[in-house]
Amino acid sequence: MKATFGEYIRQLRTNKGLTLTELAALLKLDSANLSKIENGKREFDEKRLDKLANAFELDFEKLKVEYFGDQFAKKMYAYNCSSETLMVVEEKVNYLKSINVKQAEIKF
Amino acid sequence: MKATFGEYIRQLRTNKGLTLTELAALLKLDSANLSKIENGKREFDEKRLDKLANAFELDFEKLKVEYFGDQFAKKMYAYNCSSETLMVVEEKVNYLKSINVKQAEIKF
DNA sequence: TTAAATTTGTCATTTAATGACAAGTTAAAT
DNA sequence: ATTTAACTTGTCATTAAATGACAAATTTAA
Numbered sequence: 001m002k003a004t005f006g007e008y009i010r011q012l013r014t015n016k017g018l019t020l021t022e023l024a025a026l027l028k029l030d031s032a033n034l035s036k037i038e039n040g041k042r043e044f045d046e047k048r049l050d051k052l053a054n055a056f057e058l059d060f061e062k063l064k065v066e067y068f069g070d071q072f073a074k075k076m077y078a079y080n081c082s083s084e085t086l087m088v089v090e091e092k093v094n095y096l097k098s099i100n101v102k103q104a105e106i107k108f
Numbered sequence: 109m110k111a112t113f114g115e116y117i118r119q120l121r122t123n124k125g126l127t128l129t130e131l132a133a134l135l136k137l138d139s140a141n142l143s144k145i146e147n148g149k150r151e152f153d154e155k156r157l158d159k160l161a162n163a164f165e166l167d168f169e170k171l172k173v174e175y176f177g178d179q180f181a182k183k184m185y186a187y188n189c190s191s192e193t194l195m196v197v198e199e200k201v202n203y204l205k206s207i208n209v210k211q212a213e214i215k216f
Numbered sequence: 217t218t219a220a221a222t223t224t225g226t227c228a229t230t231t232a233a234t235g236a237c238a239a240g241t242t243a244a245a246t
Numbered sequence: 247a248t249t250t251a252a253c254t255t256g257t258c259a260t261t262a263a264a265t266g267a268c269a270a271a272t273t274t275a276a
Binding site: 002003004061064065066068069070071072073074075076077079080081082083084085086088089090091092093095096097 | 110111112169172173174176177178179180181182183184185187188189190191192193194196197198199200201203204205
Binding site: 019020021031032035036039041 | 252253254
């Protein structure tokens with residue numbers, strides 16, 4: 001998906017023929033703020049990801065990819081992080097997993 | 109670098125034979141809070157990345173990779189994001205570059 | 217055993233995120 | 247052209263999260 005998260009939501013919404021007010025109601029937020037979200041002027045609150053998934057019957061795992069992918073990309077772009085950053089993320093995720101495994105082993 | 113950002117700082121610090129109090133002074137923060145940072149109980153504030161780079165004569169670009177890599181990895185791990193997320197990040201960074209989104213204010 | 221170093225707990229303060237609503241603009245329909 | 251719904255923008259009070267500060271407890275090393 002080559003778009004910001006805001007653009008992604010707008011696409012979903014317009015495809016389904018919903019107005020800002022209608023979708024905002026489903027997401028339990030103000031239509032003015034949803035407008036800002038779609039236009040990249042506010043962040044979508046991760047607490048509403050489940051409501052978004054329900055509204056459009058989306059696979060939640062894929063939605064997370066879209067959402068967090070957007071978040072990380074914005075930061076990387078804003079701070080001009082080299083693409084090497086992503087390799088390091090992969091390493092570090094594995095490291096965190098390995099530590100967690102060790103902790104779990106100690107428990108039992 | 110296979111470690112959390114806190115572990116990374118601790119390594120730098122102990123290699124140089126500094127105490128928490130000494131490094132904390134260089135970073136303009138409380139030694140108790142630096143301890144929490146090294147132990148992963150608080151976040152290192154990005155406003156201090158420059159001070160950290162100075163304290164240890166680090167390449168700033170590499171430090172950013174380490175720092176943001178850590179941040180993203182923690183989130184990915186906490187939310188169990190699939191590794192596909194990183195592909196999406198790459199796509200989205202390119203997308204942001206292509207549409208030349210106005211850069212956020214960068215503090216360093 | 218004692219002094220320095222580190223860790224932990226707590227809380228007031230600062231800072232950022234959010235909700236809410238008014239006012240403005242755009243777009244479509246008649 | 248006027249009206250109406252849809253959308254955008256601006257602002258501000260409130261809420262929630264991050265941070266600073268310091269006391270107290272624990273660990274480490276001399």
